Amino acid sequence: MSVTKSSAEAPSPGSPEPVAEPGPLVDVRDVSVVFRKRRTLAAARQVRAVNDVTFHIDQGETFGLVGESGSGKSTTGRALLKLVPTAAGSITVAGHDVTGLRGRNLRRARRSMQMVFQDPYSSLDPSSTVAASIAEPLIVHEKLSAKAARGRVDELIEMVGLRASYADRYPYEFSGGQRQRLAIARAIALNPRFIVCDEAVSALDVSTQNQVINLLERLRTEFGLTYLFIAHDLAIVRHISHRVGVMYLGRIVEIGPAERVYTAPAHPYTQALLSAIPDPRRKSERIVLEGDLPDPARPPVGCPFQTRCRFVMDICKRRVPEHTAVEGGGEVACHLQTSGPTLAGSPLNDLEPAP
Numbered sequence: 001m002s003v004t005k006s007s008a009e010a011p012s013p014g015s016p017e018p019v020a021e022p023g024p025l026v027d028v029r030d031v032s033v034v035f036r037k038r039r040t041l042a043a044a045r046q047v048r049a050v051n052d053v054t055f056h057i058d059q060g061e062t063f064g065l066v067g068e069s070g071s072g073k074s075t076t077g078r079a080l081l082k083l084v085p086t087a088a089g090s091i092t093v094a095g096h097d098v099t100g101l102r103g104r105n106l107r108r109a110r111r112s113m114q115m116v117f118q119d120p121y122s123s124l125d126p127s128s129t130v131a132a133s134i135a136e137p138l139i140v141h142e143k144l145s146a147k148a149a150r151g152r153v154d155e156l157i158e159m160v161g162l163r164a165s166y167a168d169r170y171p172y173e174f175s176g177g178q179r180q181r182l183a184i185a186r187a188i189a190l191n192p193r194f195i196v197c198d199e200a201v202s203a204l205d206v207s208t209q210n211q212v213i214n215l216l217e218r219l220r221t222e223f224g225l226t227y228l229f230i231a232h233d234l235a236i237v238r239h240i241s242h243r244v245g246v247m248y249l250g251r252i253v254e255i256g257p258a259e260r261v262y263t264a265p266a267h268p269y270t271q272a273l274l275s276a277i278p279d280p281r282r283k284s285e286r287i288v289l290e291g292d293l294p295d296p297a298r299p300p301v302g303c304p305f306q307t308r309c310r311f312v313m314d315i316c317k318r319r320v321p322e323h324t325a326v327e328g329g330g331e332v333a334c335h336l337q338t339s340g341p342t343l344a345g346s347p348l349n350d351l352e353p354a355p
Contacts, residue, residue, distance in 0.1 A: 024092075025194055025226045026057035026080065031089030033075050037297055047297045049075040051250035053089070057194075057243075062220065062227040064241030064258065066234055066273065070293050071247040073230045077196040080228065081113055082106060094193045111141055114187040118199035120179035123186055124171045130157070131167035134186045141190055156185040160215060177208035181215065188219065196228045201236060213240055234277055238262050243330070246270045249296060249304040255323075256330020266332040268309050303335065315339050 033050035050072045057063040065073045078084045080091055082098050091098040096109040117123060124133045134156055135149040144152065154164035160181040171179055180200065187195055197216065201209040217240060219225055231237050237244060237258075244261045246254040246269065254267040265271045272287040289308050294300055300307050306316040315335050323331040324338060 023059055024056040025059040025061075025094055026063075026228070027090075027092040028056065028076075028080065029054050029090045031076070031079060031091060032087045033072075033079050033084055034087040045297050048087075048250055048299070049296060050079060050086075051299075053247075053250075053252050055245055055252060055255060057226055057228060059193075059226055060220065060224050061242045062217075062229050062240050064237035064244040065228060065230045065247060066232065066237050066244060067247035068273075068293055069232065070249075070296065072250040072296075073247050074198050076247070077115070077198050077228055077230050080194075081110065081115055081196060083115075107141075111190045112192050113194040113196070114190070114192040115196045115198060116180070116183055116187050116200045118203055120176070120183035121171060123183045124179060126171050129168050129170055130174075130182055133171075134167075134182070134189055137186070137189050152189070153185075156189055157182070159188075159219075160185045161211075175208075177204055177211060180204065180208075180212055184212075184215065184219070188223070188225075191223075192225070194226045194228075196230070198230045199232070200229075202231060202233065209236065216240065234262075234273055246273070249294060249299055251304055251333065253305065253334070254326075254330065254332045256326060256328065256332075260326070260328035260330060264328055266326045266330075266337065267305075267334050268311055268336070269305050303333075311336055313339065 031050060031053045032048060035047045035049055037045050037047045053072075053076060055063065065076065067073050075084060079086050080093060080098065082091075082101060086099055089099070093109070094112045096112070098109070101109050115123075124130065131150060131153050134153045135144075135146070138144045138149040138152055139146070142149075150167070153167055157164050157167055162178060162181055166174075171182070174182065200216075201212050204212060213236060216227065220227060227240075229237060229240055241258045243256060244258045245252045246261070246267065248269050254261060254265065254270045256266075261270060262274060265274055269289075272289050275285075275287040287310070291308050294304070294307055300317075302318050303309070303312075303316040303321055306312045309316065313335060319335070321333045321335045321338075323333050326332050326337070
């Protein structure tokens with residue numbers, strides 16, 4: 001039953017084709033996540049890690065979410081599975097109103113939505129065999145006998161390209177790539193419809209990244225899985241994603257089909273991120289962002305990107321930009337689209353930066 005691919009195989013260029021029936025499986029509307037950051041024993045301040053985020057993911061689609069560290073990507077992914085509480089908005093996953101779920105109903109709903117973490121040790125108990133870790137959800141949720149669960153474990157391990165005989169080993173006996181494959185096996189054990197991949201390949205070497213990406217894509221195609229793929233490596237996101245959202249300081253500043261976002265970015269931040277990808281064909285110079293990501297507890301007034309934007313205008317310092325449609329598909333939250341000097345179809349690289 002093994003369905004492994006060549007270890008040397010790299011993801012094919014271009015966006016993959018979505019599978020299964022059309023329509024949103026995941027619907028996120030105006031979601032905010034607020035943490036309280038304690039400053040002293042007596043005082044605390046609010047940190048809006050996710051701010052008024054809206055997007056959807058169609059059945060069988062991979063939606064990529066990119067941005068700098070601290071932009072709110074991982075918090076968004078965790079909110080979708082109710083691993084962190086939301087302060088506002090609504091989240092629907094596979095027909096479940098996630099924000100309203102509690103107790104037994106939440107546990108039941110989580111069978112259809114799983115997560116693959118950056119560190120596979122987060123889902124593999126280092127003190128248990130691989131078989132025990134993968135069998136646990138089958139015994140708890142499916143009420144399988146130990147014998148039936150073990151048979152299913154063997155199938156799952158082979159499904160992710162490893163030998164069933166590895167089941168009695170411990171996580172420390174595997175390489176990083178093998179552990180991530182085993183974490184994926186555990187994630188698909190209950191036949192979920194939706195999986196959040198949170199930096200699932202960022203800790204792996206390039207060759208192993210390609211293998212895991214190919215595995216995820218094959219499982220999506222075979223089983224109609226839907227992914228939220230969170231990563232800081234924009235090249236990988238382009239290969240695996242149908243659509244992409246770009247986050248900055250808790251907000252989605254651009255969203256659209258992967259090819260449009262990568263070939264004609266409409267937001268200055270997206271453009272800066274993409275300019276950092278090594279490409280010998282690129283004629284323009286890399287765009288260097290000045291300064292660091294602002295403190296999310298004290299975000300700038302107006303556009304969240306205005307303190308680092310080379311095209312900043314007066315309106316950017318006063319008003320948060322609304323999302324407007326972009327030619328080629330998607331939306332962008334940037335005053336340049338409505339108040340700036342851009343013309344339809346003119347790339348931002350052709351503009352003169354603000355003095």
